[in-house]
Amino acid sequence: MKKRVIQILIALLLFMISLLIPFEKVWINNILYILSYMIVGLKIVWKALRNISRGKVFDENFLMTIATIGAFAIGEFPEAVAVMLFYQVGELFQDYAVDKSRKSIVSLMDIRPDFANVKRENEILKVSPDEVKIGETILVKPGEKIPLDGKIIEGNSMLDMSSLTGESLPKEVNPGDEVLSGCMNQNGLLTIKVAKEFGESTISKILDLVENASSKKSKSENFISKFAKFYTPIVVLIAVLLAIVPPFFLGWATFITWLYRALTFLVVSCPCALVISIPLGFFGGIGGASKIGILVKGSNYLEALANTEIVVFDKTGTLTEGTFEVQTIKAVGISKNELLKLVAHAESYSNHPISLSLRKAYNQEINPNFISKTEELSGLGILAKVEGKDILIGNEKLMEKKQISYTRSNEIGTILYVAIEGKYAGYIVIADKIKPDAKQTIQNLKINDIKQTIMLTGDRKIIGESVAKELGIDKVYTELLPSGKAEKLEEIKKKKSEKGKIAFVGDGINDAPVLALSDIGIAMGGLGSDSAIEAADIVIMTDEPSKIVNSIKIAKKTIRIVKQNIFFAIFIKIAVLCLSAFGLSTMWEAVFADVGVSVIAILNSLRALNVENKKSI
Amino acid sequence: MKNTFKIKGLDCANCATQLENAIQKIEGIKNTSISFMTERLVFECNEEKNEKIINQVKKVIKREEPYVKIEKI
Numbered sequence: 001m002k003k004r005v006i007q008i009l010i011a012l013l014l015f016m017i018s019l020l021i022p023f024e025k026v027w028i029n030n031i032l033y034i035l036s037y038m039i040v041g042l043k044i045v046w047k048a049l050r051n052i053s054r055g056k057v058f059d060e061n062f063l064m065t066i067a068t069i070g071a072f073a074i075g076e077f078p079e080a081v082a083v084m085l086f087y088q089v090g091e092l093f094q095d096y097a098v099d100k101s102r103k104s105i106v107s108l109m110d111i112r113p114d115f116a117n118v119k120r121e122n123e124i125l126k127v128s129p130d131e132v133k134i135g136e137t138i139l140v141k142p143g144e145k146i147p148l149d150g151k152i153i154e155g156n157s158m159l160d161m162s163s164l165t166g167e168s169l170p171k172e173v174n175p176g177d178e179v180l181s182g183c184m185n186q187n188g189l190l191t192i193k194v195a196k197e198f199g200e201s202t203i204s205k206i207l208d209l210v211e212n213a214s215s216k217k218s219k220s221e222n223f224i225s226k227f228a229k230f231y232t233p234i235v236v237l238i239a240v241l242l243a244i245v246p247p248f249f250l251g252w253a254t255f256i257t258w259l260y261r262a263l264t265f266l267v268v269s270c271p272c273a274l275v276i277s278i279p280l281g282f283f284g285g286i287g288g289a290s291k292i293g294i295l296v297k298g299s300n301y302l303e304a305l306a307n308t309e310i311v312v313f314d315k316t317g318t319l320t321e322g323t324f325e326v327q328t329i330k331a332v333g334i335s336k337n338e339l340l341k342l343v344a345h346a347e348s349y350s351n352h353p354i355s356l357s358l359r360k361a362y363n364q365e366i367n368p369n370f371i372s373k374t375e376e377l378s379g380l381g382i383l384a385k386v387e388g389k390d391i392l393i394g395n396e397k398l399m400e401k402k403q404i405s406y407t408r409s410n411e412i413g414t415i416l417y418v419a420i421e422g423k424y425a426g427y428i429v430i431a432d433k434i435k436p437d438a439k440q441t442i443q444n445l446k447i448n449d450i451k452q453t454i455m456l457t458g459d460r461k462i463i464g465e466s467v468a469k470e471l472g473i474d475k476v477y478t479e480l481l482p483s484g485k486a487e488k489l490e491e492i493k494k495k496k497s498e499k500g501k502i503a504f505v506g507d508g509i510n511d512a513p514v515l516a517l518s519d520i521g522i523a524m525g526g527l528g529s530d531s532a533i534e535a536a537d538i539v540i541m542t543d544e545p546s547k548i549v550n551s552i553k554i555a556k557k558t559i560r561i562v563k564q565n566i567f568f569a570i571f572i573k574i575a576v577l578c579l580s581a582f583g584l585s586t587m588w589e590a591v592f593a594d595v596g597v598s599v600i601a602i603l604n605s606l607r608a609l610n611v612e613n614k615k616s617i
Numbered sequence: 618m619k620n621t622f623k624i625k626g627l628d629c630a631n632c633a634t635q636l637e638n639a640i641q642k643i644e645g646i647k648n649t650s651i652s653f654m655t656e657r658l659v660f661e662c663n664e665e666k667n668e669k670i671i672n673q674v675k676k677v678i679k680r681e682e683p684y685v686k687i688e689k690i
Contacts, residue, residue, distance in 0.1 A: 050683075054680075060629075098654075102654060102655075102656070221630065221634075222634075228631050275629050275630060275631045276629055276630065278630070279630040279653055279654055280654065283654040283655075
């Protein structure tokens, strides 16, 4: 880059001298111009010649070469040099902008840990993370990145996971917790037992995904390649016609005048602005998304996401937490706390999610001495003796079988009826909790032009429908087996419009076939789950469904920027092309128009990198 | 076997696509991808022929874009 700047400066100096000092002998001026041209332009001319020899005739280099050599031929020396000089200045600026955006994106991804402090034979060695093997012990000091996935053996600390999830709130970790590579250790010294080799660890997978993201190209990008293929030959043909037809066939003005116009036309026609700004825009969008914990595997998915019409959700783990929680406690003739205490004790023998949720709601030590007897009544519930009282916990059938008069509840979820000493004492409802941002997400999807939201679930009809109703989801299909979900998706696919796309959002655990079937597979909670990262097209690192709205917004913004660039560049080009064809613009203005459009388009593309990260969008 | 190279000196995304297509034509090569933005060349090939194919890739690059350099990562 430095070499090029010096070249341009020397050429500019020679050019200015020649332009400002009219030597007595004109050939001195001309030699200065030619020298200046050779310094900046020789490489371009050589590239053009080399490409022609290989049958690749029409490219930028070719356009610039014939325009400038033509200008020399008709004696417009200053113009010829100026065009080449400004073209090079434009290229330099373009490279600078690309380089800068590359750097800013790379710094976003600057989460690659450089070293690991590994403990070997009572010595602590600083080694490269890929030299550490599974089972070895590593130390992570405050302010260092965790280099490999593993389990904490010793130490407590707060972890900054923002580079992985975009989540700014640090997470507390204690011995026994599993930690992921790429997190920043904030304040405590951690001793970690390595669970995965570097190549398999979270950070490597994420980096690999992001770095190779732009390999899948979008239609707009392919459009530009095709466009360039036809564009340049057409432009050259028009230029030739422009130089020949009016002077020779129509008898308008001289050949030189029209040749000058044709050459100006060629200068303007350079397609660089389009060719560079489109991939840059997509890359910015992907980079911006990864900043807030959304990994997009290719610009084609970003494009598809912007055209999403239907969003299909899996229920458990996607819209709901996937964990059970006590929702209601209805106590009859006893206090709520007392009821919960008795039930929690009675169920304490089991590790079933329901028992765990009861214990969690009780949130006090279970005293095993209180429990003198527990007996499981298969398909009905349990019978237990707590604090000397006979307690029955179970479903409606149990109440009926034991002939206990109870009040039937219509609440949604698993309902545990309780009887103490043969007398009805109330019920407890346990249900999967809806994620806090789920409802807002569905509303925001509607605002962002999503026509339909659909939920697929393997859960019971009554539960599925009530969740859908609460969230405001348009359609729900319940009691589906995994294969049934795929069939339903096929069905939904047939009903959508031709251009619209279907996005499926799942947790990536058992919905891989559905993820693959949909136009865009989005996996949630991808952090630490290899299968999700592999199966999906877009991975949301956190558990928040609201990130889907963020993704769609980013996709739309990116596409908008890309379209702006396409239309803006083509419009200005056509306008200046027309002006130059009728002799209303000089070659000087043409080269400024060309470089100017590129610069503006590049700057516009860089906007795609800025992403708002609001929780409740 | 997957090969990843850093690829430097490409002029534009269009050149990257053209080079990608040229490399893809080499026999025994699969899933070639050149990202202009990340300056990365990725391709897959049979492990036994790896050495030979890498040389062919270098040859194609030299023919198509003599200013472009690649570097194994």
